[in-house]
Amino acid sequence: MVMFLMVLCMSVFGLAVCGLAFGAATRGLPTGEETPLTAAVDERLAAVPERFFVRDAAPLPAPAARVVPKVPIEVFLAQIERHIRLEQAAAESFLSAPSPESLHGRTVSPLVH
């Protein structure tokens, strides 16, 4: 009997401690009634049409305009000069053996790749 009462007391005490701990942990958190669910939804996500099997990630921002690396003008001029020499060589090659293939043969010019 004593043993039973002791176990009962300890169980009630443990239950009380768990209750206090739970109360302390959940104090101050917003409840569902306080914050409407729609306010928590990302507006960008709302704009995305719902689809199955698509990860619910926010859409990426639009890519910025392509940044053209600034090359010193002398380097750029040298590239243009090389391009023209290669194009002339290709054109002369076409004239020596005219065919659609030789007209549109590729060159190694960096300006066209």
Add this chain to the structure above:
Amino acid sequence: MSIEQADMLLGLSAADAARVGALGSRMHVPTGAALFELGSEAHDVFIIERGRVALTLPMVFGDRQEHILVEERTAGQLVGWSGLIPPHRFTLKAAAQIDTEVLALPRGPLLAFFEANPAVGYVVLRNLASVVGQRLQVTQAMWLREMQRFVESRSS
């Protein structure tokens, strides 16, 4: 290089080529100096005897204007055929890339010589037509290559 090897005088006898050459005067064009400017009046045609000449057109880069190489001419080749073709204005700029010697042939005496010697004039003008035609064909091919790239860039 002997005068009869010049592309403008190919097919002439050495004597006739020498007679045409005697109409001209030799000019020294130091490295970087202009032989003629775009838009200037063309009174002469030039045969390059030694060196190398760059033919350029202007391109604008921001607030800068640069001369872009269009063609190069070396010993034996002709530059400045606008001197013989109306409206006698140069459509390119020519400048020496290295120390260069040219033979400048003035239009007036040259045409007078051709009238007096039509067989020589026929050969020279046929050679001139060949030079002009070759440049036209090269330019056509280059232009079409650019157009092809433009079409490909639009369709991709």
